[in-house]
């Protein structure tokens with residue numbers, strides 16, 4: 001497959017783009033608008049997420065809201081009906097006994113029964129629609145939020161990952177988005193429905209008695225306010241829990257990734273004890289949460305009784321001395337209505353833990369999705385690189401890792417790579433060899449100076465269009481969970497089966513694959529655990545042979561292979577390297593005998609020697625020392 005046809009094959013760049021001019025201003029998509037809106041500062045992040053995505057899925061969102069409002073109305077109608085019925089019963093009873101009490105609503109039992117049945121049937125239908133729609137809405141929001149989080153994580157530059165544990169990221173990616181999704185369905189309903197029932201309910205009270213309605217409304221709203229304050233302090237504590245759980249997950253995943261070390265060091269008991277200790281802060285942070293939970297429950301139980309007592313005593317004070325009939329007429333509907341009023345408060349209290357968890361998780365998700373990447377891949381606005389890589393220049397490049405800005409790794413590097421030539425970097429460990437390959441792949445930008453590709457700053461290029469021409473084999477071969485086909489084709493998805501086989505033949509791995517039970521369809525374990533180091537490296541080399549890139553960056557590409565296999569693969573690599581620009585990072589000097597130019601690096605000094613193999617072994621200096629040491 002020829003190099004120039006590669007972009008089409010990879011479906012990398014849309015055909016409408018023109019190179020090398022900058023792309024036209026792109027129309028902002030609905031998702032981007034939402035993203036920009038979400039980005040604006042807001043303390044109630046969870047509600048913002050719900051609102052933003054709710055408006056995106058208007059039909060579902062407004063169905064839920066309408067049904068919730070209607071349900072609240074139905075609940076209040078039911079409560080009003082009970083009041084009227086009690087009044088009517090009182091009136092009928094009094095009339096029968098020759099007294100006057102209650103109010104005549106002319107409510108016959110069959111009216112009351114029909115309205116109640118209709119109300120309950122409607123309430124049942126509303127509850128069904130509310131639950132159905134809110135669950136679908138919640139799952140939709142969860143998926144969208146997870147997609148956004150994954151997309152953002154993929155956009156971040158490599159330095160974002162160097163100080164993050166996989167488990168911590170997974171907690172955010174799966175745990176937090178899942179919590180938000182789980183809580184949305186319940187919260188959207190109850191957060192709207194419960195306050196509405198309280199508002200409608202207190203309004204009903206005013207029909208019974210204004211003074212008592214005032215007393216009970218003030219008490220109920222005061223209690224509601226206390227619950228909200230408790231929710232805020234609850235949320236702060238839950239946020240700490242999310243931090244602790246994310247630390248624990250990070251640690252556990254880290255140890256699982258290092259399972260070979262744990263096994264070979266026989267440290268199982270040590271790890272068990274360590275993980276036990278690791279959970280101590282987790283138990284600790286739950287103490288204040290349990291206190292708040294207990295306080296909330298105690299306040300609710302006490303308030304339920306106290307508010308009823310307050311209302312009854314007030315009724316007794318107001319009407320007890322005056323008229324027993326008036327007292328009874330008022331007290332029965334008021335106490336019944338009060339039950340309907342405190343129920344939503346219990347419902348709000350029940351969602352406090354979920355609401356707090358969702359708020360804490362929203363803050364965590366915001367931290368991921370709104371972190372500005374240090375390095376942009378210029379996907380939208382970069383210069384499209386649609387030419388061959390003719391020249392590569394490191395112009396006065398200085399580099400310090402962002403994680404260790406005080407240490408200068410590359411001091412003032414001036415290099416020129418020509419098309420079709422091969423270059424090698426050698427030097428003591430830590431001298432910055434791999435750093436140069438990372439700069440070439442734009443994992444990082446130089447701290448000072450620039451890297452020019454065909455005289456264009458690499459920083460300005462659409463990174464995808466440039467990297468589609470670059471092949472990289474690193475010290476630790478990256479194997480993904482999937483079949484051999486998935487692994488070899490990765491990044492070059494349209495390659496045919498035969499092309500994959502051919503690449504594997506060249507990388508001396510075809511026969512090994514054919515000996516596996518399902519040959520090329522064999523699923524390779526997570527992180528390639530089923531493979532030997534050499535097999536992994538051969539697969540990665542096959543991946544690169546298939547890509548047939550213009551620029552090869554080989555960072556100790558054959559380090560895991562034995563000498564015989566290395567020689568065989570080296571000849572295939574030599575074949576692949578023909579007419580291609582190659583940058584080799586090497587420890588074994590034998591692998592770079594034929595390269596056009598060797599650069600010898602020293603920590604903090606940069607390039608201290610350069611020349612071809614023959615020149616350097618005959619010159620006293622670091623290379624000769626390395627060579628002599630390797631051959632002694």
Ligand SMILES: Nc1ncnc2c1ncn2[C@@H]1O[C@H](COP(=O)(O)OP(=O)(O)OP(=O)(O)O)[C@@H](O)[C@H]1O
Pocket residue numbers: 162401402403404409427428429430431432433434435436
């Ligand atoms: N992500 C990073 N953050 C901070 N410092 C780093 C990072 N990666 C590497 N370094 C440091 O940069 C220096 C150069 O590392 P580099 O991997 O380029 O060396 P190398 O010459 O390839 O070493 P080796 O031969 O052992 O592979 C080392 O001191 C290393 O500790």
